[in-house]
Amino acid sequence: MKLLLISLQSNAYVTGLKYIAANARAHGHDVRILLLPGYLEDRLAPAIEDFVQGYNPDLIGVGLMSIEFYPAKNLTRLLKEKFDIPVIWGGVHVILKPEECLKYADYVCISEGEHAVVSLLEHLKLKGRDVPPVISNVWTNRDGSIIKQTHEFPEKNLDVFPFQGYLPDYFYCLHKGSIYNFAQNQRLFRKYALYGGTCHMMVTTRGCPFKCSYCGNSAFMAVYGKNVRARSVANVIEELKEVKKDPYVLYINIQDDCFFIHSREWIKTFCTEYRKHINLPFLVRVIPTMMDREKLFMLRDAGLSWIVMGIQSGSDRVNFEIYNRNIRFSSVEEAAALISETRAAPFYEMIVDNPYETEDEKIETINAMSRLKKPYTASLAHLTFFPGTPLAERAIKDELIAPDAYLYRYIVKTDKTYLNKLLDITPYVPKAVVRFFNKPEATRKMIHKTLLNIVVPIVKRTIESSVYFFITTRALDYDISWTLRTVRRGWRSAISRVVFNFLGKGDLKYDERLAWARKHMPALFEN
Ligand code: B12
Incomplete structure (x- = not known):
């Protein structure tokens, strides 16, 4: 068939x-x-x-x-x-x-x-x-x-499933009105693959032990069961051996919701086998309370170079009561200190534009982030109420959003508010600067707003990208040639772009395209 x-x-x-x-x-x-x-x-x-x-x-x-x-x-x-x-x-x-x-x-x-x-x-x-x-x-x-x-x-x-390859030869794409085979047009593949196709994206587990109210996982659990399922180390390494044959793959991007759910034994064997057979830099995602010193240092020795950690808010009330994420900021600080000790590149994720978060809590978040060990980078995501999640149901009941609100604003388009702008540059400026700007609206003066509008673009264009390059190169033990290769291979979407727009241009236009379709194809939006 x-x-x-x-x-x-x-x-x-x-x-x-x-x-x-x-x-x-x-x-x-x-x-x-x-x-x-x-x-x-x-x-x-x-x-x-x-x-x-x-x-x-x-x-x-x-x-x-x-x-x-x-x-x-x-x-x-x-x-x-x-x-x-x-x-x-x-x-x-x-x-x-x-x-x-x-x-x-x-x-x-x-x-x-x-x-x-x-x-x-x-x-x-x-x-x-x-x-x-x-x-x-x-x-x-x-x-x-x-x-x-x-x-x-x-x-x-x-382990019963065959591996997903990096670039299967039966993968096609519509581009400018024609359909191409990606394997036969690898330049085109790299255009559509994130980060210029420099990484292989994979999962070693399925499921997540947390039930964060904004995340699909809170709803998937009813379907998938509570247990996180893991592949064997041998199975993961076999996939990677195949992937490694492609010279374009410069690092492995492990997208598990929580890689640290693996036992110490699993991670130990993984590290030994990975070093022996793969030996490429890799990225994992962690959850602060699952951080484990022994696992972290074993992984670092095996080539762990980026760590993505969701923080979401610096306010414990917001994390506990709104996001159903029972993680105190003190655990974030401990995890960040450990990450900093390894010298792997920290990449933290925050959620903004939350109608349940008060101004005081936003100010608290900025203060909390300014306390984290530098250097690190952080990205802001607009709180998107995805259907079927407990938070979307709550917000619909509270009449804060329309059920299809997630279609109107793409997740990376955050509100350009004063406090969002400040949070965005908090990782890259001294604490005293953060303190100067971090004030409630009632006590802010014209000078704060004017100065911030001047400082933000300068910091974003200079310090943020420099920090990104520095922590990445340091994570790679100052292997500058690796960084340069990555940039050369896909300068439009490689590291330099990651800082500004980590998902690529197409994603940013999603909501605009939907708005266009609403106007020109109204029948599509009827039931
Ligand atoms: C890796 C990942 C990505 C990767 C790769 C995505 C991909 N398609 O593989 C990238 C970085 C591209 C990505 C981007 C985004 N992601 Co993402 N991503 C994930 C993550 C962490 C893992 C997905 C994964 O690989 N799962 C493992 C595979 C095996 O499972 P699967 O993809 O679900 O596929 C299985 C089933 O769904 C089903 N299935 C899938 N397709 C089909 C098709 C048919 C015909 C059939 C029968 C079955 C079937 O069978 C598959 C095999 O078992 C999930 C979280 C999660 N736990 O799901 C979020 C998740 C899917 N992402 C999410 C979101 C919101 C996004 C973004 C919109 C936003 C963002 N992060 O900035 C963008 C979308 C960009 C875009 N337009 O393409 C949400 C989706 C919520 C929703 N209701 O839509 C999730 C659930 C995370 C969350 N916080 O809730 N993501």
């Missing part, structure tokens, strides 16, 4: 689809992945039509995050107008809103998709489309009515 998997993401890191593709291929099916970056047009591009016609798949799968809901609805409609091919939707938004999604697709997958898609392909082969499939986690739209199936917890043994 032939399977076409489509992503509407603006970048080429499509981990979930790559897993589904690799698994379906291992079961003997033919698969192609097609990236249609942010595609939201009122007609099907001739190149897409020709591609689908030429390939003639038996099943089309569309993967979506919440911001891709309308693009997915639009594309499915356009495909349905031209082709009589069944369509299944899957991905995080479908898991959060299965019934809504099933209005537009023939099937939805309400959990991880590897087994479900293979079973559906087998079903279509043996029984055809007229018989509704009886497959756990696959719901069917039968002429407008929903046929639900049992929910089954996902695969416990992640």
